[in-house]
Amino acid sequence: MDSPVLFLLLSLSFSLWFSSSSLETIHEGTSLSLIEKSEDILISPDGVFSSGFYSVGYNAYCYAIWFNKPSRGKNLTVIWMANRDEPVNGRSSKLSLLKSGNLILTDAGKFTIWETNTQSLSSVHLSLYNTGNLVLQNMEGVTLWESFDFPTDTLLPQQLLTRNTRLVSSRSQTNHSSGFYKLFFDKDNLLRLLYDGLEVSNVYWPDPGLVSWDAGRSTYNSSRIAVLDTFGKFSSSDNFTVMAADYGPKLHRRLKIDYDGDVRLYSWDEEGETWFVSWQAIQKPCKIYGICGANSLCSYIVGSDRKCSCLPGFKMKNLTDWSYGCEPEFHLSCNRNESSFLLLPSVEFFGYDYGFFPNYTFDQCKNLCLQLCNCKGFQFKFSQDDGFSKCFPKTLLLNGYRSPDFPGDLYLRLPKRNLFSYADYIQHFTLVCSSKGTVQLDRTYKRSRENGIVKFMLWFACGVGGLEIICIFLVWCLLSRTEQTSDADKQGYLVAVTGFRRFTYVELKKATKDFNEEIGRGAGGIVYKGVLPDDRAVAIKRLNELNQGEGEFLAEVSIIRRINHMNLIEMWGYCAEGKHRLLVYEYMEYGSLAQNLSSRALDWKKRFHIAAGTAKGLAYLHEECLEWILHCDVKPQNILLDSNYQPKVADFGLSKLQNRNFENASFSRIRGTRGYMAPEWVFNLPITSKVDVYSYGIVVLEMVTGKGPTKGVHATDCGGEIEPKRLVAWVREKRNVATAMASWLEKIVDPLLGGNYEKDKMEILVTVALQCVEEEKNARPSMSQVVEMLLRQEIDSHSDGHGVNL
Numbered sequence: 158m159d160s161p162v163l164f165l166l167l168s169l170s171f172s173l174w175f176s177s178s179s180l181e182t183i184h185e186g187t188s189l190s191l192i193e194k195s196e197d198i199l200i201s202p203d204g205v206f207s208s209g210f211y212s213v214g215y216n217a218y219c220y221a222i223w224f225n226k227p228s229r230g231k232n233l234t235v236i237w238m239a240n241r242d243e244p245v246n247g248r249s250s251k252l253s254l255l256k257s258g259n260l261i262l263t264d265a266g267k268f269t270i271w272e273t274n275t276q277s278l279s280s281v282h283l284s285l286y287n288t289g290n291l292v293l294q295n296m297e298g299v300t301l302w303e304s305f306d307f308p309t310d311t312l313l314p315q316q317l318l319t320r321n322t323r324l325v326s327s328r329s330q331t332n333h334s335s336g337f338y339k340l341f342f343d344k345d346n347l348l349r350l351l352y353d354g355l356e357v358s359n360v361y362w363p364d365p366g367l368v369s370w371d372a373g374r375s376t377y378n379s380s381r382i383a384v385l386d387t388f389g390k391f392s393s394s395d396n397f398t399v400m401a402a403d404y405g406p407k408l409h410r411r412l413k414i415d416y417d418g419d420v421r422l423y424s425w426d427e428e429g430e431t432w433f434v435s436w437q438a439i440q441k442p443c444k445i446y447g448i449c450g451a452n453s454l455c456s457y458i459v460g461s462d463r464k465c466s467c468l469p470g471f472k473m474k475n476l477t478d479w480s481y482g483c484e485p486e487f488h489l490s491c492n493r494n495e496s497s498f499l500l501l502p503s504v505e506f507f508g509y510d511y512g513f514f515p516n517y518t519f520d521q522c523k524n525l526c527l528q529l530c531n532c533k534g535f536q537f538k539f540s541q542d543d544g545f546s547k548c549f550p551k552t553l554l555l556n557g558y559r560s561p562d563f564p565g566d567l568y569l570r571l572p573k574r575n576l577f578s579y580a581d582y583i584q585h586f587t588l589v590c591s592s593k594g595t596v597q598l599d600r601t602y603k604r605s606r607e608n609g610i611v612k613f614m615l616w617f618a619c620g621v622g623g624l625e626i627i628c629i630f631l632v633w634c635l636l637s638r639t640e641q642t643s644d645a646d647k648q649g650y651l652v653a654v655t656g657f658r659r660f661t662y663v664e665l666k667k668a669t670k671d672f673n674e675e676i677g678r679g680a681g682g683i684v685y686k687g688v689l690p691d692d693r694a695v696a697i698k699r700l701n702e703l704n705q706g707e708g709e710f711l712a713e714v715s716i717i718r719r720i721n722h723m724n725l726i727e728m729w730g731y732c733a734e735g736k737h738r739l740l741v742y743e744y745m746e747y748g749s750l751a752q753n754l755s756s757r758a759l760d761w762k763k764r765f766h767i768a769a770g771t772a773k774g775l776a777y778l779h780e781e782c783l784e785w786i787l788h789c790d791v792k793p794q795n796i797l798l799d800s801n802y803q804p805k806v807a808d809f810g811l812s813k814l815q816n817r818n819f820e821n822a823s824f825s826r827i828r829g830t831r832g833y834m835a836p837e838w839v840f841n842l843p844i845t846s847k848v849d850v851y852s853y854g855i856v857v858l859e860m861v862t863g864k865g866p867t868k869g870v871h872a873t874d875c876g877g878e879i880e881p882k883r884l885v886a887w888v889r890e891k892r893n894v895a896t897a898m899a900s901w902l903e904k905i906v907d908p909l910l911g912g913n914y915e916k917d918k919m920e921i922l923v924t925v926a927l928q929c930v931e932e933e934k935n936a937r938p939s940m941s942q943v944v945e946m947l948l949r950q951e952i953d954s955h956s957d958g959h960g961v962n963l
């Protein structure tokens with residue numbers, strides 16, 4: 158065992174892996190080298206760890222320690238590296254233990270790349286312990302150097318993290334050189350995670366918004382020591398302690414700061430031959446700063462993965478590396494008249510505020526930003542805690558993330574002249590009726606009820622609703638083609654292949670003969686009939702005056718125009734001029750379902766067809782479309798009928814276009830119509846797509862019975878929200894007391910049908926409608942389940958041979 162020459166010879170031999178396994182200690186005067194297709198490897202006595210040259214790229218090697226599991230062929234688990242930032246050449250580089258006691262790593266060019274700077278008068282030896290520690294000792298047993306004192310990105314059980322050491326992540330999954338994330342003890346004795354990037358550095362754990370004691374930390378113990386024990390408990394002197402999910406005796410564990418900035422505790426699964434995560438510091442990956450760089454946004458995609466994207470008007474600086482962030486494609490002068498703002502909903506940029514301006518109105522905040530030359534945009538949020546608005550002008554846009562549960566918005570400053578071309582960008586953002594709570598309440602809502610508490614509760618309900626909107630990119634539907642806006646945009650025209658276009662106010666005024674034929678009136682505006690110069694009939698909705706910038710308006714219009722389904726009304730264009738905001742829709746010959754309910758024209762076939770078509774339109778809005786949209790105001794007035802009595806749902810996606818006046822803080826308007834509103838609105842519960850399901854159920858019951866929910870089934874009138882329940886309760890009651898199916902259906906079905914309907918199909922329809930109006934939202938089916946139930950019935954009845962062709 159005392160002949161180093163033997164080892165070198167062995168290492169050259171054929172069966173290298175096994176031959177080198179006898180290497181447990183190397184003595185002075187020995188070199189471990191890297192010769193093509195062979196390695197000198199030092200192995201711990203129990204065979205768990207190895208150290209040797211590890212390939213990090215083409216002909217680039219680092220001296221490393223790794224787990225021998227998973228077995229060769231799979232990726233090795235590297236736990237330490239000597240020269241992570243300066244790999245050596247594959248040829249004739251070597252690690253040598255000098256007689257002086259120094260351990261040196263020399264590159265092929267004979268340069269010393271790395272050394273332990275140790276010296277000893279007596280002879281020294283290097284051993285790899287069972288703990289994974291590489292130790293250099295002299296004859297007296299004194300430890301001169303150990304790898305445990307110089308961790309890279311991994312902490313092994315029993316290895317101390319101290320005031321002098323820190324864990325530094327690797328640059329990426331494949332690049333092992335030092336990255337931007339660090340786990341270390343800060344000056345105030347707290348163990349923190351830091352993003353130490355190219356331009357800025359930020360602490361992101363514990364949450365910078367929390368003071369130490371709120372985070373459960375203590376600044377008083379200055380020993381600054383953290384350690385992971387073999388049972389899976391990690392504890393640090395600032396009173397931070399965590400236990401692995403699989404706490405207990407376990408063969409192998411390691412704590413690592415991963416390249417993505419999260420710290421994870423891994424356990425080895427012997428059977429599966431893999432590592433699994435038994436704890437991680439950060440659950441929401443967008444809370445880890447820096448990964449997306451400046452002027453870019455982190456957002457969650459399906460699952461908990463995150464992705465980066467540049468803000469509108471910005472492009473990626475380095476196409477291969479997000480940490481460089483994005484840079485503007487425009488030049489913005491200081492002249493306030495040349496700037497405009499684009500709304501990015503639920504977007505937060507952490508830090509780099511010009512200041513904090515509480516109680517500023519939206520306009521004050523905007524003006525403040527316009528006055529500051531270096532203001533890149535501003536964050537505006539309305540705090541639920543104290544009921545006041547907050548304004549944060551931003552000097553840098555860093556640490557941006559988008560999350561549906563963030564209660565504020567970012568208004569990005571962009572040059573006015575090409576604001577229009579960014580409108581399409583907003584397609585990525587969710588549009589939900591509950592956002593901001595500035596949604597419309599039906600006019601019948603009594604003024605006296607609008608007291609402060611109700612206002613607040615409704616507003617709050619809306620805020621909470623946002624939490625549930627997690628499936629942002631649920632399905633990229635067919636429409637996701639990215640129609641780039643052309644030069645025509647500069648003239649203010651958005652001429653897409655679909656014929657969607659921008660109209661001038663004068664054109665629309667002419668088309669409607671000066672707005673003289675009113676065909677509808679609803680939340681947010683009045684609808685007029687019009688005829689375009691090409692003879693197409695249109696319905697033009699003139700939105701109530703609102704304080705909304707053109708950019709925002711266009712952004713929202715651009716979302717709506719992408720929504721395309723045969724059971725959804727199609728938008729043909731819009732007008733945004735001065736204070737005028739108009740939307741141009743296809744014209745529906747037969748008007749709304751509400752107008753037709755009392756007519757004999759609506760026979761059973763048509764009613765069932767309308768019920769099924771409406772369900773399809775809503776299911777598309779909820780689940781299939783680009784955006785995840787709640788309608789929030791499903792009622793017969795919003796279901797329009799074309800010349801074939803094909804139903805088309807109208808008035809969706811408009812919530813943001815309607816009434817967004819922060820100034821008046823009119824949070825009293827919730828969207829929805831009395832009689833069709835789900836109990837969630839009233840009981841301050843989270844708003845989900847199930848509010849539409851509820852309203853749909855009421856509409857179907859109304860179609861079947863011919864009785865409106867607000868009219869009251871019995872003659873007595875008592876105001877409030879109990880009325881829809883009466884229709885529901887009445888139908889339920891009739892069903893429950895009935896013995897034979899036919900008898901109860903006869904009692905509830907609209908006499909206008911004259912008994913001409915298919916009983917089994919009718920029963921299904923009513924049963925589905927009753928499920929839709931369950932008080933408990935989870936008991937209601939989803940819109941797509943409704944479609945399925947109705948269509949299944951249709952197919953069944955076809956096969957029975959007495960179906961109706963729809």
Ligand SMILES: *[C@@H]1O[C@H](CO)[C@@H](O)[C@H](O)[C@H]1NC(C)=O
Nearest residue numbers: 230231232233329330331332
């Ligand atoms: C090995 O690592 C590479 C990237 O570092 C990864 O793409 C590959 O899937 C890994 N292979 C295995 C078997 O884990």
Ligand SMILES: *[C@@H]1O[C@H](CO)[C@@H](O)[C@H](O)[C@H]1NC(C)=O
Nearest residue numbers: 213214328331332333334335
């Ligand atoms: C790893 O990242 C560093 C720092 O950005 C870079 O200099 C180096 O070239 C990268 N190495 C590889 C193999 O890509």
Ligand SMILES: *[C@@H]1O[C@H](CO)[C@@H](O)[C@H](O)[C@H]1NC(C)=O
Nearest residue numbers: 370373374375377396397398
């Ligand atoms: C340390 O944490 C425990 C709970 O984990 C708490 O009870 C205790 O008060 C903390 N100590 C200090 C000094 O903060």
Ligand SMILES: *[C@@H]1O[C@H](CO)[C@@H](O)[C@H](O)[C@H]1NC(C)=O
Nearest residue numbers: 378379380382392393394395
């Ligand atoms: C400080 O923390 C260390 C390690 O957790 C512990 O051993 C020591 O007792 C603590 N000191 C005080 C004064 O609490």
Ligand SMILES: *[C@@H]1O[C@H](CO)[C@@H](O)[C@H](O)[C@H]1NC(C)=O
Nearest residue numbers: 328474475476477478479481
């Ligand atoms: C982009 O980043 C990579 C990796 O950090 C680096 O190697 C490359 O030189 C960068 N390219 C430019 C154009 O800056």
Ligand SMILES: *[C@@H]1O[C@H](CO)[C@@H](O)[C@H](O)[C@H]1NC(C)=O
Nearest residue numbers: 490491492493494495496527
């Ligand atoms: C901005 O526009 C206003 C009126 O439109 C004008 O009074 C003002 O002088 C303009 N400011 C600059 C810096 O051009």
Ligand SMILES: *[C@@H]1O[C@H](CO)[C@@H](O)[C@H](O)[C@H]1NC(C)=O
Nearest residue numbers: 514515516517543544545546
């Ligand atoms: C905001 O204004 C209200 C009165 O309008 C005041 O009570 C409150 O303290 C102010 N909030 C802040 C943070 O200044």
